[in-house]
Amino acid sequence: MASPRSIEVKVGILILTATVLLAVFILVMGGINFQSTYALFVDFDNPGGLQSGAPVKIAGVKVGKITEIQFRGGEAPGGAGKREPLVRVKVELEKRYQQSVRDNAVFYVTSSSVLGEQFLALDPGSGDRPVLAENAIVRGLDPPRLDMLIAKAYDLLDTTVNALSGNKDEIGTALNGLSRTLKGTGDFFEKNGDRLDRIAANVEQITVDTQDTVREAKQKYVENPQIDRILANVDKTTGALAQDAPPLLADAKATLANVKRVSETVGGENEQAKIRQAIGDLAEIAKTTKGITQDAQEIASSVRRGKGTVGALVMDEQLYDDLQELVRDLKHNPWKFFWRE
């Protein structure tokens, strides 16, 4: 056996090696974390395969872990028709990340790969919101229920398969018809390719034209200041009308009342007879007047023709001249009234 001194050294080396190995392992593992933590509570209806001890990650960086998962169905029954979340998950987050977790943070369960272990992912929220307080209770986003999805998909598939196998003939017929239709459609398109192209071009042209027309119409009828003026006038007119209508209506009413009274007055039998009589008289007067006018006309024409005294006086110029000369002569020699030469 070696000397006691060398034995002690060897034993010490082994112990130190083991201690260092253990310390390195613990540090690498990071399971023993000296960061101070704070607690949050996240409610889920069904956190899936989440287990206590699972990590909490922000953008893939571990910031804490789940320390407790408690079932609390029936502990706090919700209102009518509403159910409180069944599971409350206690989360310990490191204090140094507290500033980045805001109160609109989203907690959801996800997994590192399809078959990987599940963890709680944390979308920290926007920077303008307040920091999420310690011991806050937040609602987590439930993971998609794959089992429910599969159950529903199974149901759907079952129904589909049953329907397919039960109606084989109909489906065959329908498929044949569909194939024929598609074939016919294809032929049609192939045969009328040019025409279809033209139609498409025309339609395009029409739409372009329509667009132009609409634009012009808009310019002419919508954006035109005239329209505004017309509208203003109409507005003014209707305003005035609204103002004037009541007095006008009152006048019209009064007029109508008068007319009614007149028609009532005139409408009686005696009045009618009198009016008829008056009209007859008027007709007779007109006839007489006509005769008088005729006589006057005859006289006037006789005068124009120079018949009779007046006619001669009016129409015979010689006479006129003689008279003029006589008058002038009398004017110059007034004595001739009294004295004959």
Add this chain to the structure above:
Amino acid sequence: MSAAKTHDEPAPPSGIDQAAEEPDTSIAAVVGAQAIELVGMGLEIASVFIRTLYYCFRGRPDFGAVVRQMFEIGNRSVVFLTVVMGFIGMILVLQGGLQVKRILPEFSMVGASYLELLVRDLAATISALMLATRVGAGIAAEIGSMVVTEQVDALRMCAADPIDYLIKPRFLASLVMTICLVIWAAGVAMLTGMLTAYIMFDVNPRTFFNLHLVDTGDLVVGLAKCLAYGAAIPVVAGHSGLTTHGGSEGVGWATTRAVVNASLAVIVLDLILSALGYVLLGP
């Protein structure tokens, strides 16, 4: 332990067996005798354990003896354990990887689950089984030969309890050294497993060395197992040595019994601690 005792049956009977001079052949009598023997031995081992603990606090301090035993138990076992755990690591990863390859060729989690398995159970248990054979046999043979050559009786004559003189230093040394050896062995197994995964399955060592699944609970369970095995092996082996009867043949039987009982103790403690760890600290 029954296996050990069935072997033990033709050997010189121990204290309790001496009552049954003419062996009863009925099944009930055989089962009853075995059960009584088992309970008796359990009680004896418990008494040795309690007395060892008592002397740890009240006995005379013998630092030199403890260091010598540490050297014997610890340093002399390093090469043996390194070789064993190196091979165990290779075999485990190779077989596990082949199974994984058959199910789905995705090796990213092989390292993580291997490390968890190693930390939680295999490193401590396999190392302890190896130590039970090497250390347990050594202790039993040493103490057994001292019993046979009546050195232990001489100690008793001097009013010195052989447990204080012989078992206590081995117990303390084993407690410390089992932990150190298991940590070393786990490191070796991790290294060889990592190399195997890299060579056989092209798993990046960084991917392999994924301590994601290893948590504090795993580490606590693993270290608790180290402590339990470290305490159990010298106590069981020392008991076997102290109850040696007969000549050199008795020493041989005592050694065999020490190895078998210590291995059984390791397995039973593994089961108990694993269950306790699962209940208290989660999967």
